[in-house]
Amino acid sequence: MTGASDRSRRVTLMDVARHAGVSRATASLVLRESPLVAEPTRLKVRDAVRELGYVYNRGAASLRMRRSHTVGLVISGLANPFFADFIEGVERELRPAGYVAFLANTFDDPERQGMLIRTLLEHQIDGMLIVAAAGSSAEIGVPPEAVDIPYVLATRPVPGVAASYVGTDNRAGARMAVDHLLGHGARRIAYFGGPEDGAARMERQAAVAERLAESESDLDPAWTVPSPVSTTDGQHVARALVSSSAPPDAVIAHSDAIAFGVMRSLRDAGIEVGTRCRVVGFDDVEQARAWSPSLTSVSVKAATLGGRAAQMLLERIRAPEIPPESLVLEPQLVVRESCGCGRDS
Amino acid sequence: MTGASDRSRRVTLMDVARHAGVSRATASLVLRESPLVAEPTRLKVRDAVRELGYVYNRGAASLRMRRSHTVGLVISGLANPFFADFIEGVERELRPAGYVAFLANTFDDPERQGMLIRTLLEHQIDGMLIVAAAGSSAEIGVPPEAVDIPYVLATRPVPGVAASYVGTDNRAGARMAVDHLLGHGARRIAYFGGPEDGAARMERQAAVAERLAESESDLDPAWTVPSPVSTTDGQHVARALVSSSAPPDAVIAHSDAIAFGVMRSLRDAGIEVGTRCRVVGFDDVEQARAWSPSLTSVSVKAATLGGRAAQMLLERIRAPEIPPESLVLEPQLVVRESCGCGRDS
DSSP, rough: OOOGGGSSSOOOOHHHHHHHOHHHHHHHHHHHHTSSSSSHOOOOOOOHHHHHHHOHHHHHHHHHHHHOOOOEEESSOTTTTTHHHHHHHHHHHHHHOOOOOEEOOTTHHHHHHHHHHHHHHTTTTTTEOOOOTTTTTTTBEEEEEEEOOOOOEEEETTTOOOEEEEEEOOOHHHHHHHHHHHTTTSEEEEEBBBBBTHEEEEEEEEHHHHHHHHOOOOOOOGGGGOOOOOOOHHHHHHHHTTTSSSSSSSSEEEEHHHHHHHHHHHHHOOBBBBBEEEEEEEEGGGGGGTSSSOEEEEEOOHHHHHHHHHHEEEEHHTTTEEEEEEEEEOOEEEESSTTTTOOOO | OOOOOGSSSOHHHHHHHHHSOOHHOOOOOOOOHOOOOHHHHHHHHHHHHHTTTOOOOOOHHHHHTTOOOOEEEEOOTTSSSSHHHHHHHHHHTTTTTTTTTEEETTOOOOHHHHHHHHHHTTTSSSSEEEEOOTTOOOTTTTTTTTSSOOOOEEOOOOOTTOEEEEEEEEHHHHHHHHHHHHHHHHOOOEEOOOTTHHHHHHHHHHHHHHHHHHHTOOOEEEEOOOOOSSSSHHHHHHHHHHHHSSSEEEESSSSSHHHHHHHHHHOOOOOOOOTTBEEEEESSGGGGGTTSSSEEEEOOHHHHHHHHHHHHHHHHOTTTSSOOOEEEOEEEEEEOTTOTTTOOO
């Protein structure tokens, strides 16, 4: 039980690093076959390993990393049915990999998000998937220097944070919606709802305005009212819109949840959806198919998006040193009744 | 830095317990003002405290308990919009108490639930709120002997598990729905959907059958088809129902999510909702108001239910020794269009 003699002492990674004249971190990267280390350095470390007879124990290395097989899933608001599909996509990838997700709900509040991220970090998670609260930035809500574990941003990029990201081409989605409505003869098109500081909302609204300008129409500022992503809020804000003297002849809603409320307000005002006012949503949530009229929607492929984000996170957990990646999925317009398809004559 | 003399040694809780002739645990309960300790014992401990000059340090006691101010929230399936309201109710109570919830999604799979509960227990949570997966029992899904932290069951009791519980009076809710439909002249009433082994489904269906028997009608077994709680499943299962030669003249759906799908299938079959077939849902989710026709629904007061469950859990965390409590909330029928109100003439 007394200390072993110096000669029989096991060679450590530190010995290898010193012998090769590199840092311990660099030696570790080489042993984990990271592509980040330049070839000459790699060779020096490999030589040191051979000369000292160092044995790299993968099992012990993995134990040292103490993986909990748990990831944090930070969500901006479960009231939006988009997240049911998104989370299902995430879990579908995590499950076969033996990972479990703990969800935390920020209610689109960046301060609360910062607190939740710090709390998750205290609970031994291996990585994080973040749908950032509107208004998040490098300063508020996502403390990048504090997040010392792999993480991926999903659906909403965060200004100033160069992290891995999976999202949708919001501009392309908005253009699809405008073009389809223009094709139906709509000319007074509103872009409606969504969180005030939301990056997705700003991208989509800008693309709608651009496309309308190209067709010599304007996006009336009165028709770009922000709102939280919920049916009740959509219904409430739409009331003022539809009771104006010159209401729009088409509405692109920031999300299906908002579109459901807009459709109800239109109906209550005696404005038939699909003829006098056409409605297109975003997200293509489960209930869009069943609603009356069924909702035409820009599918952002929520489940696929969640699945790809989870894959990217699992890859980062396996190889934290790989540089941030960005994956932007193409949206798809799913045509149903609310745009007027099958109703025009 | 050497040991202090015996005389100056601080009096410990163990000293108090020995002096009073009780266990350390009992002495601790008395100091925490637990109502569980009988008056004579309480007095003996209080006397010992006074005689020995013991100082009870609440701050240190709380530190010793090492609270993480995090609770686990185990949910059967986020596809059901009921949970958006439920979780909001939970968070509304947790937030001012300085608590954060980590959600885990079981997809109504008791095995997965057991795994998630074990994982949560490994992550330093102070308590758990469980909406048990259908088919959970003392043997499967909720390992009560393994759960050594305070927990509360919500909305679904678990057979054989005597834990604190907050739920709704399912039988009363079902009776309200039947009585309202009978009042509209409906005679062929179906109870539709819900998880196969779900306790709530069984309670409601039994109450519907009883009430119908009292009014000399039967609940046709063909009209009691189970289904997962989702709009797509509701729509799918309702198709067979509405295409039968003698369809029901009213449907009570196990949840609003299912009712939305049922209404769509009725519409697709050319059966007008509210006249030829009346529909009542359960849950009164946000979108019930906005749907066309708006959905009459038995409100189980999801947000209140979540809030009360969270309060009960916080109380148990503060005083884990209090015996299990049961709180059953009265549901309320929220009358809208789908039952035919405002349409009968």
